[in-house]
Amino acid sequence: MNYSKATVCVLASKKAQEEYLREYLKSLEESGDNVEFFDNPDECIQSLISTQDQKYLLILGSGLCHLVDMLSSLPCILYIYLTELHNYEDPSHVRGIYSEPKQLLIKLKTDIKMIEDNDLNFSISSSTEGNMSGTTTKDIQDDKLAFDWGRVILYSVLNTRRPTENIYEEMLQECRDIYQGNSSVRQQIDDFEKTYDPNNVIFWYTKDSFLYRLVNAAFRTEKIPTIWKFRFIIQDIHKRLQTNVKYFLFGGTSSNIHHLYRGQRMTSNELKQIKDNVGHLIAMNSFLSTSEHYDLAKIWSGNGEDRPKFESVIFEIIIDEDKLKSVPIIFANITAESNFPEEKEVLLAMGTRLRIESVELEGHIWKICLHAYPFDDSLSRNVETRFPELHSSVLSDDKSAQLIIATTLLDMGNFEAAEQISQQMSSSKNPVIKIYRNFLKGYIDIYRILSTADPIQSTDIKDKLYETKEHINKIKQSLQQLKQLISPRVYSYFIRIEKQLKTFDMAIEQLLLMPLETNISDVLRFMEPIISQAIRQREVVISTHDMALNNLSMTNPMDLIDVMSQYNETLGLMTVEEMQPAINQNFTKNNPQRIGLLLMTAMKATEENKYDEAIKCLRDALLIPCTDDERASVYRQLAEVYEKQKNWPAALENYENIFRMPQLSKASSNLRLAHISTAKIYADIGDDRNAIVHYKSGVQLYCQHKSSRHRHVGSLKMLIGLKFKKLGDMDAALKTFEEVIDLDHPDQVKDAYKQIGMIYFLRKDYDMAYYNFIESLNISQREIPPDSDFIIDTHLHLARTQYLRNHFDEGCLHMSVIEDMSENHKCTEATQQQIQFLRKIFSDLQYHGQSNNRN
Structure with a gap:
């Protein structure tokens, strides 16, 4: 770190x-x-x-x-x-x-x-305050978990049971490892160990010492395992703030509205991120230092003298206690306990949420106005619902908090951090925790498979989905073991295990029928409520397929598959031939519930290459009165059937029908996916300019209604950059690839650097080409497992570049790496030809004494 x-x-x-x-x-x-x-x-x-x-x-x-x-x-x-x-x-x-x-x-x-x-660690929600109002954590789970990860960590840390002795041993060992060989800092660590009292945590945290540096570095890098080692210090700071808030908040002022100020420098990119998100929420992912004195903040902000590197900024934070509902903002004036009392510091707790009201330039200083935003207790309720035995004897040690963190990280898509946390759980002697770790590992393996799938390539998605079957079965085995360890007296938990087992039974069959955009987390969140409903309905025995389907409230196709299953038998699937008569028999012609069932029937028919049956089902669905989004789903699926038949005009016509729906919400996934699929068709038929137009529309919708940093945004921008490059618009291609790099998804960043290197190579700017190829190579070499084809190809580019730079020795070194790797790796025929070509060039150079004549 x-x-x-x-x-x-x-x-x-x-x-x-x-x-x-x-x-x-x-x-x-x-x-x-x-x-x-x-x-x-x-x-x-x-x-x-x-x-x-x-x-x-x-x-x-x-x-x-x-x-x-x-x-x-x-x-x-x-x-x-x-x-x-x-x-x-x-x-x-x-x-x-x-x-x-x-x-x-x-x-x-x-x-x-x-x-x-000036180190400010924050997250900005992709949703505006107005859009988030009145929603729950589950309603906007992907956005809100990524946005509120600091609160998830804080919740877990604050609910971790403290050991009776050696409380800070793990943290101190981490500190000593980091400062190994630094006798001065190690002396500070020894002094801390001998003299530390939790009541003096504010003094230690505000002191210019190892503790302040390492706690902030852990927050800045968002390395969850490292933050976890500092959990008891974080507990101490937060509890001290809670204790002090009632005693010396602003010298006993009776006002319920407080104005705090923070002066600092910010990079232009950081400032732009805030300026572009006025009206959105910003969450502080570490403790935030402020002052109640504007003049002090103005001194710390500077007066624009560090431009263009840094901008001078003053944050004004307005906290209106009357608007904070039942969960207040935790903050306190820590002047009396600070190591720097002259700074008159007010410290805000980690996880504080604020709304960006305005960003304005006043003279040489930018003024950013933030309002404290109420946070309901849905996070803790969500966690306790998900882990009902968290505080019982079932999950009693501190590994249960790690379980919450790891599971939350999985929901955020950060499977690498989740895996690190789950590895720490391996030391638990609790058998339930051990099985849960296996359960998490199954999820992690699935996330790893699906996160590497190309969202644009349906065949790649299908291949990845097939790989998940084995891992789902492993998760089922873990759940079976967990079921055996849970006492039947914990009835709610027992039922939940049963529901999950049935969910996975269905998932094995249904994953391949889900929309291509979904990942395993979406699948499971989609199916569990349906299984819950099925279990409630089965209080009455269901034994035949001739039930009155219209007595159930079915809002999507999954219900049909569920209720058509024999009672107490493995959930199964009907054939297309069975599904169509069942729908006609049990639903009137204009019953809107028919739409979902017809979509599922068409999907299954398409999987079986029965395209005429699929088209008939979908055309029947278009005759039923429905919402715009339901109609868009039908048009999109109809277009996908025509794509399977390579009937491009018919596919494009159905996507155009979606674009012509004025009442369709811009947030609709159907609209976003229609633009992406249309772009792919235009790319396949060679119309790159129209492909770019629709890829850009897909990106814009992702940024507005999902997240501007979503990895799918990076995938689409890579495709846009490649199209610009193919059309010869190198400036636009460079700009697009640089945007991919800013998104910071390593597998995409390495590709972007490589493409930038190729553009500079074509422009004969070999120095810049070399720099970008090296950046790409460095990232690719850190991947596990490494992509040998990509690494060999990058070394080939570097060898050519070094040859043209007259750096023949370095070029030979790259060729040597290529020779070594190609001995143990089967390269494509095209790569083999390139290797042979460059091998001859460098052999000739060595024979002629490395002549500078490149002709």
Whole structure:
């Protein structure tokens, strides 16, 4: 974990100067800052371009200041400090010229403190306040869980049982591991261990020490396993705020409306993110430091002097207690307990939610107005409903809190973090926890399979869905074991296990019939309520297919499959031939419930390649009065049948019918998927410009009504970029691929960097091509398992690029890697031909003594 937000990097080729600077910068290392030294420019540059998410303050030693313009273009460089006079083109990156190490040290300490104090860890909801009002956690689960992950962690941490002894042992060991070799910080850790009292947690947290740095770094990087190790300190801080709020909140003022201020610098990207989301909610994912004094905030904000790197910002936070309902905002004036009482600090609890009211420029300072937003207790109710035995003897140790976190992370789609948490649960001696861990592992495996599927390619989705069958059976086995360990007296839990087993029985058959957009979490959330209804209905024995179907409230096709099953038998599927007569027999012609059943029948007919039957069912459905969204579902499925037949005009006509529905909600998934499918058809028939238009519409709808950072947005933008590239619009392609990189999904980022490298290669800008190919390679090499084809192909690009840069030795090194990898990996015929071609070129170069004649 990078426990400092910025690392000091020293590039000094002269040994004497390096030792001189090392001695002066020793105090930074002793206080816990990261300091790296390099004497070789190539090694330094390689380290910088391979860095992920870390920012650098770069010091250039004497004789190396000529590198300033080249290095200032690296995105990881915040500031460059020169040690001798030298001309440079871009003054925004150069902090100054410091020939005296003492002056340099003072400036570095000032900048490091400024960067750390300006560390603001937040999430912004993709929904506006108005859209979220009146909804529950489940109603907007995907958006709200990702938005409120800080509250989920806090809920779990606060409900974790504290051990009777060695409470902070796990945290202290983590701290000692991080600061291994730093005697000064390790002494602070020893002092903490000997003297710490939970009543003094505010003093320790506000102190410039390892605790403040590591807690904030854990929040900043969102590394859940690391946050978990600090859980009892987080408990202490939160409980201290709860204790203090009633005693010294604003010196005993009787007003129910409070104005707090926070002054800081923000990057232009961070500021833009807030400006673009006025009216949306922002959640603080760590404790937030503020003051009740505007003048102090103005001092901390600066006056625009750090532009263009940083903007000066003042947050005004308005808390109206009368509008906070039953769950108040936890905050307190901590001046009396702070290590810096002169700052008159007011600390807000982790998970605080605020609404962005306005963002306005006043002189040189941006003023951001935020209103505290009420948070109902649906989160805790949702968790307790999902885990009814959380506080009982069934789940009694602190592993139950990890269970909540891991499950929540799965719902957010973060299966890597969920897996890390589930691994920590392996030490539990509780048999229920052990089985639940296996249960989670089954989910994780399914998430891993489905998250790698291409949402645009139906065949890829189908392949991935087939892979889930084995994992679903493993989950069923875990649930069977769990059922045996639960006492029948825990009746509600016993019933829930039964429902889940039936859900998985159905899921095995039904996964392949679900819409392509869904993942396993959506499938299970969709089916469980239906199974619950079926169990309630089966209080009356159901024994034949001749039941009165219209006595049940069926809102979707899954009900038909459920109620048509024999009582106490494995849930089964009817054939197409059986389904159509059953629908006609039990529903009147214009009964709206027929639509869902006809859709399911058509879906099954399509799976069996009975396209005429499918089209007939769907045309019958179009004759039934229904909502616009239901009609759009029918048109979309009809278009998909025509796609199966490769009848492109008919498919496009049905998608156009969806676009011509003025009352159809823009939030409808049918509209979004219709644009994506239309784009795919145009791409298949070679009409790339129309494909781009509809891919862009799909992106816009995803951003407006799902999430602007959804991985499907990245997939679509990759397709848009490739179409621009194919059309020769390289500027538009570059812009699009850079947007993919900003979304930060590693598997897509590596592809985007590679495509950017290819564009620069075509433009004969080989330096930029090399930089982007290296970025792509670094990301691909961290994947597990590695994509050998992708890595070999990237090395081929790098070898060609180095050849054209006259860097023949480096090109040979890439060829050597290719030769080694291709011995153990079967390459495609096209790749083999490229390898042979480049092998001949580099062999000729070696034979001719690496001549610079590339012709």
